[in-house]
Amino acid sequence: MVFYAPSTKEAAAKDPAALRIRGVVFDMDGTLTTPISGFLAQMRQELSVPSGVRILDYIEDSMDGEARAWAHQRLVEIEDAAMGTMELSPGLVELLQFLHDNEIRTAIITRNNRRALDHFVNNVVSRQPETHRALFSFDPLIDRSFAPTKPAPESMLHISERWGIEPAQLMMVGDHGDDLLCGVRAGSVSALLRYDDNRMFEPKAHVVVDRIDELTDKLARGFEADMGITGDDTLGVGH
Numbered sequence: 001m002v003f004y005a006p007s008t009k010e011a012a013a014k015d016p017a018a019l020r021i022r023g024v025v026f027d028m029d030g031t032l033t034t035p036i037s038g039f040l041a042q043m044r045q046e047l048s049v050p051s052g053v054r055i056l057d058y059i060e061d062s063m064d065g066e067a068r069a070w071a072h073q074r075l076v077e078i079e080d081a082a083m084g085t086m087e088l089s090p091g092l093v094e095l096l097q098f099l100h101d102n103e104i105r106t107a108i109i110t111r112n113n114r115r116a117l118d119h120f121v122n123n124v125v126s127r128q129p130e131t132h133r134a135l136f137s138f139d140p141l142i143d144r145s146f147a148p149t150k151p152a153p154e155s156m157l158h159i160s161e162r163w164g165i166e167p168a169q170l171m172m173v174g175d176h177g178d179d180l181l182c183g184v185r186a187g188s189v190s191a192l193l194r195y196d197d198n199r200m201f202e203p204k205a206h207v208v209v210d211r212i213d214e215l216t217d218k219l220a221r222g223f224e225a226d227m228g229i230t231g232d233d234t235l236g237v238g239h
């Protein structure tokens with residue numbers, strides 16, 4: 001077990017060298033926003049993606065020419081429909097306030113398309129009270145055009161390098177096994193936002209919460225993490 005010291009400014013001032021979380025990277029769909037599992041199921045069904053295979057991998061590996069172009073088009077249409085239902089994850093503002101107050105950086109890595117990410121940043125966030133908007137200053141914003149995408153660790157390592165913060169001091173928060181694997185493979189802490197239908201990913205999570213603002217307490221007090229969790233894909237996460 002590895003102990004992560006509290007991520008508060010006070011704790012950092014007292015013991016600057018302690019291992020602590022200094023940056024948090026979020027998945028978007030189902031993490032910053034409420035789950036879109038119905039839309040993902042619809043995508044899988046319409047594109048006939050076999051269970052155990054990732055949607056984007058299936059399109060790239062098993063389709064070509066017109067079929068691939070159609071699948072990408074259909075994917076964007078379904079993502080557009082999901083965009084209309086985007087709501088902030090309950091408790092998110094409280095967590096972001098804590099991160100902001102303690103100068104902990106934030107970023108987004110999503111496998112969704114750029115327009116959906118922009119919709120989140122420009123439309124969903126702009127519906128928040130003016131006083132909250134500064135909390136949503138995620139940087140960088142990484143969409144699926146970044147290759148290789150999750151569960152590969154490159155996007156996480158890119159953020160680590162850009163921020164000048166070592167991977168072990170970053171946390172990846174998500175609702176899917178691929179988010180957790182991305183974090184684990186980068187050498188970061190992985191946190192699962194648990195719902196009824198994603199419990200099978202728990203073995204790849206250092207931290208598990210049922211509401212996103214439960215992370216506030218863990219970060220404020222410090223927590224233990226079993227850094228022996230491996231990044232091998234044994235869960236059948238292409239789910």
Ligand SMILES: [Mg+2]
Pocket residue numbers: 027028029030031174175176
């Ligand atoms: Mg997600």
